[in-house]
Amino acid sequence: MASEEIPERPKADAPAEDGPAEPSKKAQKKAEKEAAKAALKARKQAERNEAEAKKIAEDAATDVSKENYGDLPMVGSEPHEASGHTRIPLLEVSQHVDKDAVVFRCVVETARSQSAKLAFLNLRQGLESIQAVVAASDTLSKQMVKFAASVPPQSMVLVHGLVKKPFEPINSATIKDFEIHIQKLYTVSRAEIPLPMQVEDAERALPGEGDVPGQEEEPKAEDGRPLVTLNTRLNNRVIDLRAKINHAIFRIKGGVVQLFQEYLSQQGFTLIHTPKLLGAATEGGSNVFEVKYFDKSGFLAQSPQLYKQMLVAARFERVMEVGPVFRAENSNTARHLTEFTGLDLEMAFEEDYHEVMDVLEGLMLFIFKGLRERYARETELVRNTYNVEEFKLPEAGKVPRIPFVEGIRLLREATGEELSEYEDLSTPMEKLLGKLVLEKYNTDFYVLDQFPLSVRPFYTMPSPHDPKLSNSYDFFMRGQEICSGAQRIHNADFLTQRMRAMDPPVDPESPGMRDYVAAFRYGCPPHGGGGFGLERIVSFWLGLPNIRLSSLFPRDPGRILP
């Protein structure tokens, strides 16, 4: 290095081709003098550099740990030999106590130096965290302790260390009975400082329903730490999602889908994928997103309703779908999303649409049971943060199936209000009914049956008992709707008649309806089904205050990024 910095001595006696005229003797002398001066200066600098390099080299020579810490090159960017090390999950450390060193990759949550000789790290992997100690010794340099203490939080590191029992349980980590005595520590990927928000702030409950657009932001201070608002969290969602509470929420969400498919597969349902790009707005044109489809107009599916019914008509007796659902509703509430995940099913039945409700109830009980068995820890983590009570399931697996008119009667009794049996329930009334049902039946999960016909879509089968009611139902969790379903009309003529009787009427000959109506002309079994909102199941199971918390990257009228 140093030698390269010495400027090359000008070759004064060489002819300067194409150069200016030969300089005067005086000028030549001056140039020589200056060159000598520059050379001297450079030589001195070189000596200084050499001394410095020597010192660094000596320091390095005395750093017994110099190979054992530092920044790794970007993985994959350099040819490398396989290390031969098996990297373990943190959950397995108990198997390695006082044995050979373990190797693992993890995140540094915090790093602090106790002294020049001692540093502590909090390391995390998934929902687990463990304490690590870096202690200077004959085989571990102070330089390495300094390095460890200076690793920025949220950096990804590679650790080699021994698993030891600590003197006393470590309360700041989830793994309390073991700690790591670090032998080697490398950063795999350094985090920049400062972070736009802290992960630990995302671990705390959102105040109220959070700041939904249009509501005033009121971040309240509590125990001295800043309260990060919902908007701040969602604007920095990648950091926000690192919180354990968010890992728990989305593990549960994925789990609900798996349980949904598991149960329905056993029940003979075929998993389908219906189009989300439609050629016509089918279920009311106002809440539908329009798409530029080459030189035509397209629309985003508001539900797979018509398609899943067409598949029943196509002899797929039982179908299920998991897919996005798009609603162009300009509602800025804690309960609405413009894009959510629909869990849909549709099935032929034999004699009575309550056969469909049997399947739907069995499905939900299976999901709840599965969540309790497989996601107990995740559920507890979230409910503890939000101080939410256990979700009460019906005794003996008998889901209360309450006629809508009976629900109205309960509400009339409780409120003294004159509620109509032929109108829909308001959200506050739904929630109140949830409380009344909980008191009476001791369950947070129940069903309302036989809804008024006038509040249901055109394809709903009217009730044989009262022409103003219908063979339709809603499912509720903690007083909030998670599923709407019904027996559908499977006769084309009757369907056409009902479409024309709607206000405004639906045109059975329109491009979006023609094929749907035709599907019932060629022999179709009686059928029914339902559609669940996945984010609602997750939110109400956990008692989350805002539906956005159960969407990875929520979409509402004001938010379409990130």
Added chain:
Amino acid sequence: MASEEIPERPKADAPAEDGPAEPSKKAQKKAEKEAAKAALKARKQAERNEAEAKKIAEDAATDVSKENYGDLPMVGSEPHEASGHTRIPLLEVSQHVDKDAVVFRCVVETARSQSAKLAFLNLRQGLESIQAVVAASDTLSKQMVKFAASVPPQSMVLVHGLVKKPFEPINSATIKDFEIHIQKLYTVSRAEIPLPMQVEDAERALPGEGDVPGQEEEPKAEDGRPLVTLNTRLNNRVIDLRAKINHAIFRIKGGVVQLFQEYLSQQGFTLIHTPKLLGAATEGGSNVFEVKYFDKSGFLAQSPQLYKQMLVAARFERVMEVGPVFRAENSNTARHLTEFTGLDLEMAFEEDYHEVMDVLEGLMLFIFKGLRERYARETELVRNTYNVEEFKLPEAGKVPRIPFVEGIRLLREATGEELSEYEDLSTPMEKLLGKLVLEKYNTDFYVLDQFPLSVRPFYTMPSPHDPKLSNSYDFFMRGQEICSGAQRIHNADFLTQRMRAMDPPVDPESPGMRDYVAAFRYGCPPHGGGGFGLERIVSFWLGLPNIRLSSLFPRDPGRILP
């Protein structure tokens, strides 16, 4: 009935209030005469009606079967008592031979009368069909035989009958060793006549790749039956989908998804749902569908790429997604859809991106094995129709992992053409390579590794071995790509540099990129993944000639309905 048809005798002597002036005696006489005449006529008609009714009643009285056939009322539209009958799946008939009557709902495929006393029906349920006999006897009327023979094909019926062994195996049905002796037969839902196309025509192979838009239609006649074109099939998709071959295709499709999730769940992947509505076009603006998002512009996701990577950065170490993918590509080929189902995964790895390939290969081998075990019958049904050879799997589960440059060498050898090692393969070359690999390695499934950097997206990690190559790979089935994947750049500065070096450059500060790039500033593990096209896996597994055949309601530039 008849009595109601006698017109009431005019009350001639009653005063006509507000009527015309009182009539003359002459007019009165005339009216009386006319009334008497009308009464006589009516009386005679009544006598005729009575005689007719008597005959019908006598006929009915002699019809010993009158309660045992006919059209059922629309299920759910009338109050009903549960029948108490268990309805069985056709597959279980063997358990009921010569025992009590079985009851089942099914579709009439064909109905024909042999004589006034004998009719045969072909009944279907799912992939199964069985022959049924309706034979007149002391307890079964000729009227019922006539009714049975006249049930329109594709009607849904309810059957009560005895399971018997036929004299000889019935080759026209899938259940050959049993037949049903019908005792009761009711239509649940009648099909209209004629159908726009026949289900049995949909059972046959599509000629060539089918009539894709822009290509000339060439329906070729064969064995006398009309060949229905792909467009006719897709225009009448509900009837088309009733074909067993289509049930087989879509059972397999649902099965691939289940297997995908099953394997990856075991491997610790979390099932995620990323947004399909995006605030910015991220991967090249030209092939993206634009959405009117309230007063803003939105776009449909062309892949979950950026989001699944952000989730790895959010500490979800392993994520998978099954969801729709939208491509506004104006390509009218047998290989393109504008909407298809993406099977995506992304995972952190430790030392080498080949760890990701290990998972991807293990996944596909698991899926293939699962299809062989669980969907052998469906696979056989489809491959027999299309005369497709068995899909060859690599021996001992060792998937050939061929460097791209080696693939080029094989093609050069075979063709003598001067192919570049730094350019992408054309589709014909890909297919040819598939043949060469099949010859050399005896497998229809293989991987190309280390693709040229210039043909891959900006987020691809360059190769440490040759800066013009990259740590990326494609997976192939029968010489056609099913998956594209790579190690991704997990360092924000390097990513930014690569984005700016693209032609045209990608702006790391643009709204669609800002949050994505930022995700790699806060400590992100090395990671990689891939995206599979579900319809491609299904098509190539089965050897289907057109990708539309593995989409329930395919979308292409010319088709967005039904």
